[in-house]
Amino acid sequence: MISKSIKTVALCSIVLFSSCKEDTKETEQPMAENVLLEEWKGPYQGVPAFDKMTVADIKPAMETAMTKNLEEIDAIANNTEAPTFENTIVAMESAGKDLNRVFAYYGILSSNMSSPEFRDVQAELAPKLSEFNSKISQNEKLFQRVKAVYEASQETPLEPQAQRVVELTYKGFEMNGANLDAEKKKRYAEINKELSSLYNKFANNVLHDEENYVTYLTKDQLGGLADGFIKSAAKIATDKGEDGKYAIVNTRSSMDPFLKYSTERKLRKQVWENYYSRGDNGDEYDNNQLIAEILKLRKERVGLMGYDNYAEWRLQDRMAKTPENAMNLMLEVWPAAIARVKEEVADMQAVADELGDDITIEPWDYRYYAEKVRKKKYDLDSDEVKQYLQLDKLTEAMFFVAGELFNYNFTPITDGSVPVFHEDVKVWQVTDKDSGKNIGLWYLDPFAREGKRSGAWATTYRSSTSFEGETNVLASNNSNFVKPAPGEAVLVSWDDANTFFHEFGHALHFFAADVKYPTLQGGVRDYTEFQSQLLERWLSTDEVINKYLVHYKTGESIPAELVAKIKKASTFNQGFGTTEYLASALIDMKLHLADPTNIDIDNFERETLDELGMPKELPMRHRTPHFGHVFSGEGYATAYYGYMWADVLTSDASEAFKEAEGGFYDKEVANKLVKYLFAPRNAMDPAEAYRNFRGRDAKIEALMRDRGFPVTK
Known part of the structure; x- marks a missing residue:
């Protein structure tokens, strides 16, 4: 995720x-x-x-x-x-x-x-x-x-x-640009100043469209939606002054379950269009021209230093090293991904036909009919699984994993000694289980609200360094789960549970850091997602499933037959997940390799996707006009491919645990995990760190096996 x-x-x-x-x-x-x-x-x-x-x-x-x-x-x-x-x-x-x-x-x-x-x-x-x-x-x-x-x-x-x-x-x-002459340095600084304003405007435009495009439902338009989701939507509508209605807000956490379960096809289309049109509505908040300006300025800036394009400049200090290496990885996976999408669409169309639904699968249908295929093929109902995925229990599960792998203990702080910025935020003290040493504090801000950007992320308020005396870590995880009505449990999807573990992986990376200097806390972008993606794998371990996945009403453990269905369906819908991600990563790279002179962003996106053979039944995960990773700053510009690069490492490292005597809780492999993959941060070259852990470089075949794609090598 x-x-x-x-x-x-x-x-x-x-x-x-x-x-x-x-x-x-x-x-x-x-x-x-x-x-x-x-x-x-x-x-x-x-x-x-x-x-x-x-x-x-x-x-x-x-x-x-x-x-x-x-x-x-x-x-x-x-x-x-x-x-x-x-x-x-x-x-x-x-x-x-x-x-x-x-x-x-x-x-x-x-x-x-x-x-x-x-x-x-x-x-x-x-x-x-x-x-x-x-x-x-300068x-x-x-x-x-x-x-x-x-x-x-x-x-x-x-x-x-x-x-x-x-x-x-x-x-x-x-x-x-430190080696530039005075005139070029001046222009370099001017470009950065211009870009900073454009990045800020881009982000605020997206936030505007997230806050202002709301779909209100009436009572007769709730078909297929879960009771908890309905109650939450009612509360959101009431908070927005629309008492008696039900609000579907323009964020992924609201959009995704609505598209998955709503029987109202016209409303699914409306919600889908609202979400995927963020930043692309032809008004004062439209981002297309801003993107064109950003691309021109980026190319001009790196041109001052002699680079042909932004991607060439950016990737020189990443694991991929060159745009060609990154593109080669993505294009090696792309054919298998879109081939799988064709299979998935055929399965969905067959189900629609069986049901007598006179439709052709469109993007706003994908999630809805995929659920029906999941039910038919694997007898697996996502909503049934959700009854066993309580946010509080998942939090306990993460603490258990952190205790087993990192020897950490998490204790809630309830005495008010640690100030928070919102009543939803909770804080835990993190200590070493044996010595009692304070590792730091973990803040959790789990719920969506107005003024909070969408998605999930991790950050630090203070990192661990030792060059001026040891400092502890103040780390936070931030999510956008839909806040339940009072007294209701917070139930999340399997995908959202994976994301929750993923972001906690970032937090553990912060806590485990053993570096002297602040600069070494930074990361190589196509490597830092690896540790968090790897932690997702512990959600599926028997130890977590058997102890922490319990029914929110009865407290009963998730049935073994349901677990078997989940594992059997582990590669289900990988065409959708891989293709929507890769489309965004490929567009990111191709935009920065293209000549931005007179570029039309909408046309470029459409024509490039056509050339790639993008299936018409699904969109990019992040369409260009709201691609905040890439255009609200530079952290992921020409680097969105990094999730796939990191996932090769993740799949390969997972096989190291699978091969170990103790499986995912093998002490020897866990110790190497902490020593070589978490503790160093950027204190050593990532490729060297991975070889220290695995004894060799990672292999793409592990990724293909993971996703159920054909292994050709």
Whole structure:
């Protein structure tokens, strides 16, 4: 299951030399009174004052923190002593603590608690943040000091983590135009400033369409929908001032179950069109022209450094290394995926015909009839499975897995000692089961609400480092489950349960990190999804299924025959899942390899999908006009393929557990998992880390077997 990476992490990645955190506020006030700038107080090495943050504080806090960070950077750059690892690289790693704290709040207000007032501040800050970053990345004196340390380290290598930090820091400068002449540097900074505003506008346009396209149902239009879903839709409608109606909001968590179960075909089409038209409605919130401008600016920027296209520049420090390698992987899987879609559509059409439904399968029918095929082929009803997937029990299951693999214990914090930004947020202390050592805190924000971006993601408010003394981790998981009516259980689909485990995998990656320096907390994009995708596999283990999948009313364990059906159907609908994802990844790459001059985004998307042979019965997972991974920042630009790259690793690593004597809970393999795949973060080359774990490189055949596709090699 594909997750979204938090927007604040994307923002933070722009700030080259700080391990990011976030904040928010706006009226002028003395620095000491701005809570966003204060050092975090309280237990657990200090925690963010989420209960005291206001939008009004964001702008002054951000501006003050940026000014202080630039002063710190200037002090490093103007140091009259000869450049050394300590007085240059370590000093840079230590700088920006105030800004990190501000970013912790900023990310919450951006992703979890957005408002029109905050979006105005965000729009104003975007170009200022870009200018701030350019002042660091284009600081010639600073770069010359970094370069001197880098060159010295090539002659006399430092200890491994120090060497890695030096090389990553130097590469970061180099990739961001540090070697350009003065005129090109000026244009480079101008482009970044323009892009920052475009990214912000893109994201806000999508959020507008998510908030403003709501489908209201009447009582006679609820056919096929589950009771819990109906109650939730009624509450959402009431909250929106439409008492007596039922609201289907424009997010995946609401759209997906509606399309899967509703018997109202015309309404399915309406809900489908609302969702897949986000950012593409021909109005002031349409993103197509913004995308064209983004692509032109990206190409111009990398052209200043001599690259032919954005993809070539971006992938040089990823596992794939080149666009060709990424494309080759995707195109190796694509034929099998679309062939499977044809089989799935034929099965669905046959069921529709048997039922006497005089229709031809359309995109808004896919989920609905796929469920009927699942029922027919495997006697498996997704809604029946859902009765055993309670959010609270799944949370307990994740804690169990973390205890078995990582030796972690999770204890809920209920005494109010840790402030939260919304009443839905819960917090747990994470400790080592043997020593009792505090590893950190885990925040969970599970429910959808207005102002919260869609999808699921993980982030940190504080990461683990040791170069200035050990710090614990403050990590969060964020989901968009539909909040139930009072007293009702939160029941989720099997896919959503997988996503829940996936995002928890990111959190465990944060908690398990054993690195000295903040820069090493960063990740290689086509590798960092691997650890979280791998953790999904534990949802299907007998230990989790037998203990934590219990009926929400009776408390009875899920029947063995139902489990057998789930496992038998594990490759069901892989054509749909693989094709909708790969279509988005291929469009992402092809857009950045194309000439953006006079590009028409809608035409490009349509024509490229036609050339690829995209089945007409399903859309891309993320259509271009709302593809936030790629156009609300640069974290996944030409890198969306990374989920597939990571899934090759995931499938291969899963086979290591399957082959082990203790299966997925084998202690020896689990220890290697933590030591080589989770603890290093970016402290070593990912390919080397994987070989340390597996004894060889990963093989694509494992992925093909996993998805039930033919293995041709």
